[in-house]
Amino acid sequence: MYESLMGTLRACFSYGATRTVLLAASGVVMACLAAWAAPAFRAVVARGLAREGWRGGLTGGMTGSFKILLLLLLARLCMTILSRQADLFEHQHGRVTEENRSAVLMKWGYPHEQSELEVRHTRERIWVTRQLQVEEKDKDPRILTECYWKDEAPPVQAVNGRLPTVFTTREETRDVPVNQRSVTAAEIAIHVRNNPRRLGNANYAGYEDDWQLRYTVMNRSAWDTTAHLSFPLPAETGLFDDLDIRIDDQLLDTAEADGESALTWELPMTAGTSRVVSIRYHSRGLEYLRYIPQRMTQTGRYRVALTVEGVPPGKLDYPIGSMPPAENLATIATMPYTLTWKLDNALTSYDLGIRLPEAEQPDYHFTHLLAEAPVGAAWLLAMLTLPRLILGLRVRPAIVALLAALYMLHYTLMGRLADILSGFAAPFAISATLLPLTVLAFRIADRQEGWFPRLQDAAVFTVLAVLYPLMIVDHDRTDLWMQILIMLNLFYLCMLCAFSWRRAVARPRLP
Numbered sequence: 001m002y003e004s005l006m007g008t009l010r011a012c013f014s015y016g017a018t019r020t021v022l023l024a025a026s027g028v029v030m031a032c033l034a035a036w037a038a039p040a041f042r043a044v045v046a047r048g049l050a051r052e053g054w055r056g057g058l059t060g061g062m063t064g065s066f067k068i069l070l071l072l073l074l075a076r077l078c079m080t081i082l083s084r085q086a087d088l089f090e091h092q093h094g095r096v097t098e099e100n101r102s103a104v105l106m107k108w109g110y111p112h113e114q115s116e117l118e119v120r121h122t123r124e125r126i127w128v129t130r131q132l133q134v135e136e137k138d139k140d141p142r143i144l145t146e147c148y149w150k151d152e153a154p155p156v157q158a159v160n161g162r163l164p165t166v167f168t169t170r171e172e173t174r175d176v177p178v179n180q181r182s183v184t185a186a187e188i189a190i191h192v193r194n195n196p197r198r199l200g201n202a203n204y205a206g207y208e209d210d211w212q213l214r215y216t217v218m219n220r221s222a223w224d225t226t227a228h229l230s231f232p233l234p235a236e237t238g239l240f241d242d243l244d245i246r247i248d249d250q251l252l253d254t255a256e257a258d259g260e261s262a263l264t265w266e267l268p269m270t271a272g273t274s275r276v277v278s279i280r281y282h283s284r285g286l287e288y289l290r291y292i293p294q295r296m297t298q299t300g301r302y303r304v305a306l307t308v309e310g311v312p313p314g315k316l317d318y319p320i321g322s323m324p325p326a327e328n329l330a331t332i333a334t335m336p337y338t339l340t341w342k343l344d345n346a347l348t349s350y351d352l353g354i355r356l357p358e359a360e361q362p363d364y365h366f367t368h369l370l371a372e373a374p375v376g377a378a379w380l381l382a383m384l385t386l387p388r389l390i391l392g393l394r395v396r397p398a399i400v401a402l403l404a405a406l407y408m409l410h411y412t413l414m415g416r417l418a419d420i421l422s423g424f425a426a427p428f429a430i431s432a433t434l435l436p437l438t439v440l441a442f443r444i445a446d447r448q449e450g451w452f453p454r455l456q457d458a459a460v461f462t463v464l465a466v467l468y469p470l471m472i473v474d475h476d477r478t479d480l481w482m483q484i485l486i487m488l489n490l491f492y493l494c495m496l497c498a499f500s501w502r503r504a505v506a507r508p509r510l511p
Helices: 002-013 016-036 039-050 054-092 098-108 364-391 397-418 425-445 451-473 475-506
Strands: 112-115 118-134 142-149 165-178 183-194 197-199 202-204 206-218 225-232 241-247 256-258 262-269 274-286 288-292 301-309 337-342 351-355
Touching: 016 039, 016 054, 039 054, 054 364, 054 397, 098 197, 098 274, 112 206, 183 288, 225 274, 241 262, 301 351, 364 397, 364 451, 364 475, 397 425, 397 451, 425 451, 451 475
Parallel strands: 112 288, 183 301
Antiparallel strands: 118 142, 118 165, 118 225, 183 206, 197 202, 206 274, 225 262, 241 274, 256 262, 288 351, 301 337
16 A cells, blocks of 8 residues: 555656656645644735735735645646556456466467468379490490489480490489469358457457368379378467368378478379368467468469358458458448458469457456546546636635545446446446435535535536546547537536626626
């Protein structure tokens, strides 16, 4: 508690020149309050205010300056306390740290980046190395070495008019690549279900995903080949459940793991034939998901369909470097919904995918309200003092300070109630009912002022305790509501100014 108090005071007084000014102002205010405790000092001030001429004006100016200084310090303290409470609440409810995120990635899974099935073809060829012995007149025999493919064997050529003899022959079987675009069609179906995860005091944008990938693989060459297929996994670590790989609807059980990044297997393919490779799995990841087709490569038929469940279209986004789908998100009104990409014979270097919205943190509304509460506190102080100044009424710092304290308690009480009550409605309703009723009862019981300033104080407190938080919570229209409330406040102050001027004009002048 002591550390929290000292931290609040350090934040209030800030640093450098600001600290010097605030410390000097605080010293003046403390000295005036100490002097005000003495009856003799209060009597001197009362006599000074009762005098006419420059003495009365000087005393009134000093009294007004003290009130302004006190209210400014009070506003500074209120906003600092509310800012500190907002930081504390965010720390306790939804503090996202790199350490927690790393732990969530290890437990739940990394963002998924699924690349296209990789296919390369090879065929066996025999590499021949032969040595030729060349007999030359009056010279020792020479040995020549020739290398060639057996199916392209060149005839033995004469050297200097003499036909060499084959000295040795060695054959070696090699796999040679047969370059071709083997994937002729692709049908990709992805289903993503929003499933936020929580670790510590923070939520993270998690999801579950089901993949069904169907590729048509063809040997376009004139030779029988062996197709080497490699299916890259979408993340180096994670859980890939219900993994099912089929070739022409026949279950494949010979796939091997290539480290932690891919599954590999081989298929013999005769010239001109095609095979259908179907892959299915269930997994889970965080934050975003993307599918990566082969870069700048045409495929006759290429379709991708991504079904989204649990994420409103208006909150969906796309990873950097991804193309948007054919659908306009603004026109989607039902859930779940499907996004499609048609890439027939297309050349692209873009990915396809979605990014989930950031997960709302626990009690996010209250964290946001506490962060915006200093603006509401400053607004309250302004509306408690400006009408009095316009109407020429006495500003009572004690009343202003008490109402400011109750306004701060309104936000902190909501935050504490949120720890024991779920949702936003119940904590807000309790605090927004209890505190305004307390202020209303307190102002009604105060008989030192007329009915108008007391009613005005209660109304201003109620509006800023009820309407202001609701405007902040309505994120999409906060600016609109704020604009309306500001205009209403200005209209109210203008009406007070008009009333004050009319009353001054109507007052009879002394002869």
